[in-house]
Amino acid sequence: MTKTVSFINLKGGVGKTTTTVNIAATLATDGYKVLVIDLDPQTNATVSLIDQEEWQERHDSGQTLYHMFNDMLKGESQFDIDKAILQDVADIEGLDLLPSSIHLVEIQDDIPDMDNKAYVSHVDVLGNIIENIKVDYDYILIDCPPNLGAITLNGISISDFYVVPTVPDILSKIGISLILNRINSFKKRKHSCKIDLAGIIFTKVDYRTNLHKSTMTELRSGDNSEVVFENDFPQRISVAEAPVDSRPFITSATAKRKSDFQDTKNIITNLTDEFVRRVGV
Template sequence: MVKGKTPHVLSFINLKGGVGKTTTAVAVAEILALEARQRVLLIDLDPQTNATVNLISEEAWDELDRSGRTIAQLFDDKINHHLEPKFDIERAIVRRVSTVNGGIEALDLLPSSIRLIELQDHIPGIAMMGNFTNNPLDILKKALQPVIDRYDYVIIDCPPSLGTVTRNGLRMSTGYVIPTIPDIVSTWGIYQIVDNVRRFAADIGQTIEPLGIVATKVQKNNLHDRVMNDLAHGRLGKFNAAGVQQPRFFESTIPLSVNVARGADHEADLRTLNGKYGPQAYVALQVLTREIWALCEANSQ
């Protein structure tokens, strides 16, 4: 990482849970760090904490959460601004994370917490609590300022909503990726994501481009084939009728894999990413990561 260089910051978003969003975000972060030799920070903004416990053990996460070293403490400090702040970005970031081979040297994690569930509804009102110097949308961006230029890529796993927590991620993002199962229910909200992010970016005077849509948990059936064909030809849902261009469809599609659950097992003694994700899914995730990397590097020219 060149000192002072702006990293690529990518949010992974879908309004529906269970679509492989977190698995895709974690895998892209791991491959960028291990194989592309990029310095990567993964930020887990989802209170389900799936990305966190995919990269560190539940015991390690519990200790971090109890000691105020998760993203929840950052927001808690701003909500309870009359109390002495506890969050310290240097102490919260966990270095060298992954279930693979004891951790990946170039991959760091800012962990999440289930406490975000109870905090997230209070975040929009921070400025109205007498804390007028704090914009609720800038909390994450300001917290990362001391460390952001250490990284080439920042991958943000967003919750399945477009609320204030997700907008904190988007506020610092240079682009976003939409993982989706290629079925009707999972793709239904993609137009809403693109339209909302486009309007949000315009409101804050920022460019946040969709890098693309990636099909996940793909199975060999007529429905998945038909939806992927629509995605490949820009025919998804309301885009044409609304006059909004559908984001590109990534060439790489991620097959449904039985290895994913095992990949989050810290007792499984995993040595390689191939072993973590399974050969077929791993190759697809490699190709996807190369596509994302190429787009980011082209955009920075």
């Protein structure tokens, strides 16, 4: 059975995309069939897996998530899910991508108006589109925008689980409670949504700082202790530089030249193994 997981944080710059892309890439190299859906208009997951030229081809042919939503708003039929999905991206067999577009910003505020024009709720557009292709994948990982607006709710609505990547600082700690409360409220209103929290992943961890260490200790001993991942994702320059090659860390030529490549790869592998244990196979 396909496991669909949304990666969510209301703050930008917390390593959400990096976590999503690298777990997806590792799952694919382990033999799973994986689809990354980039719901974020910033397109960071997209450009981490394909280059600008390939993205431009997708956009020019009307095959990005912008076109999916725009079709519903305008009653058009340019978008075709079978044409939109890019297969075996980043030189990784079994890793597919449904790309985003910066143009999503232009229509994101109009998406809720869709309820007055279309036969489908504005939070069910993505679910309806991918319904027939879900069975082709073991895992669908969704990189959500840093908000809980209409686009993000499309991801939450179809997800079995959600993961909260977070930098272990004070502001992020406050944001975790807000995310949990908002998603629980959404579930109460949309009874078909069965999403559960898979866990909180500490990202961009700097073990030298007392703030990071104390925040992690506090969250691991509090009410949320069971949902905090045992494995962290430390701050690594090699990971941050990997998207320069339009690749995740494990297939980035830039990353492979770094002295910490194998050590970082092991960290990502352990994180992915725990992810599988938490969401199932």
